[in-house]
Amino acid sequence: MAGPVSTPVPQLINVSRWLWIASASIGMARFLAQLFDRETLVAEARRQNPALGQDQIDAGVNGGIMFGLLIATVILVAYTRLANTMARGRNWARIVLTVLGAASVAFGLFRLIAWGSGIAARFGVTMQPVDLGATFVTTVLDAAAIVLMYRASTHFRKRVTVDRDFLRS
Template sequence: MAGPVGTPVPKLVDVSRWLWIASACVGMLRFLEQLLDREMLVAEVRRQNPALGQDQIDANVNGGVLFGLLIAVALLVAYTRLANAMARGRNWARIVLTVLGGASVAFGLFRLLAWSSGVAASLGVEMRPVDLAVTAVTTVLDASAIVLMYRVSAHFRKRVAVDSAVRPS
């Protein structure tokens, strides 16, 4: 994929793009794994509304799984499009990814600190090893992607120069 003015995408920006996509894929796979745990979903619906019959519980779980799949696919597509726009030198995409990634890194660090300090356990929040592993992996991927995006700021300045040269004054 070419960057601004037909120049190739700098290696660090390309790596950043793939880190964003990898992070989104890891998150989506974890989310899908949770959606496939039907027993947990049924138990949660039953806990939230014990008056429901089994048919209603099944309908709620099926609807929730379908909605979850749609959201997961939409997020993966959104991250992929943002990462590709960023690789093409679009500064607005870099800013959006920075905000999303910064929130993800902050949340990931918060989860890891809450687990390591014992705060999560004292509040009754269960964190399974796979949850912690996914949190650690996506936190590292997002932080790395952010750093790499800003290592090649000239790539984004070229795009701004091209955009302002094309627009009439």
């Protein structure tokens, strides 16, 4: 018995897939840049725990960096797998990406508005230009990826039909 017939991936879906992967990669690069700013991490750890010795602070920062690397890798792999699964026509992956992307767009817009209006500065939150640029780019990429996924909705309906036909045989 043959498996389900594979349908070609529409160009809009393929572009959406790569936008998701690019956004996750840029987010990871931004996170890694923050993670490897050891001076800032040590200063923050010292500010939060002034009673700790340098060895304890170094151990905590090292552990935090390793944990951060693990989390960043898991997130990048998860986004890549979701994007590839979505490109294969799985509607559940499109829904998950929509929820994650909508949250990312909302958070990005909040950060940009807070910075642009001066609210962030009033609360003592500083944002580096590189961080703002990455926030803007990932917000735009995520919004575009969501729109493209839904512009090619027939790709997901075809997949459901093919799967149902396969199950009936």
